[in-house]
Amino acid sequence: MNSIVKNELLKRLFEAEGEPVSGQEIADQFGLSRTAIWKYVKELEKDGYVIGTIRKKGYYLIESPDRVNEANVQKYLTTKKYGQHIHYYETCKSTQLIAHDEEQNGAADGTVVIAEEQTAGRGRMARPWSSTAGKGIWMSVITRPSLTPQQAPQMTLVAAVAVTRAIQEMTGIDPDIKWPNDILIKGKKVTGILTELQADPDQVKAVILGIGMNVNQNESDFPEELQGIATSLKMLTGKPIDRSQLIAKTLGFLEIYTELYVKHGFGPIKMLWEGYSNTTGKRIRAVMLNETIVGTALGISEEGVLELKLDDGTIRGIYSADIEL
């Protein structure tokens, strides 16, 4: 089956908002028969779309499945680049692994890999990431900003601000960011971001932003060890959230803030990030690979490094750590 024809059919069905779409017109556009178009309609029905037929008028969309596929996300997109190419999987090991392969094969800036389910989702510090089917947003965004490798870690904070803004707009809730990029609501984690870099010695080739958002899970959808420390937007608002719309909003803010960062430097992002931070001013423990230190978080530097004032008055820059509040 040709996915271009299928996507065009779906796009037209969405745009028509329940009004009939002529099968003949699409058949003519692609030089196909009406029977061929009918076969695409049957394919869409297998994917979970409910489509009606009116004789001599065409097909109309009755219901679309709760899937975060290309057509569902793109109907909400407002971006120029991010999300213009979406590669969707019902299930995969990790969208991050696929994104790395696609990056190597020359994927365009803003290409997104999305899955309903990950069987081997991974988090920071090589931890597993729970990715229940159909309940969350598991996506990796291949970005190609014009940055030096030294500037790339700040993209983590750019992504954290973008996700926070998107959650705020969708739910009306104000999340907190725990340095560098955990997004918490009422002290529980709703989103994690994994930033991975492909770079030449003096130029970034790609920053791959792996975003995992807990959206429509109930408490029992989380493994036991996460119950109590993780939460979902549905658990917080009491309502299911349209995941496709939330993806589109996140990509929108990500594109805006990446452009802002590339054009105007880290200053504006730092300001936004600090507005959401729940770390600044707090006494924290920074757990690193070889040591744990305790101190007061002063804020982030111009490079996005967390500055910690120790009890003896010295100031330490923290580049990578788990923060305990």
Ligand code: BTN
């Ligand atoms: C964290 O440890 O907080 C980061 C979690 C990142 C999870 C996302 S889900 C989509 C992408 N694919 C992965 O395997 N991991 C990231």
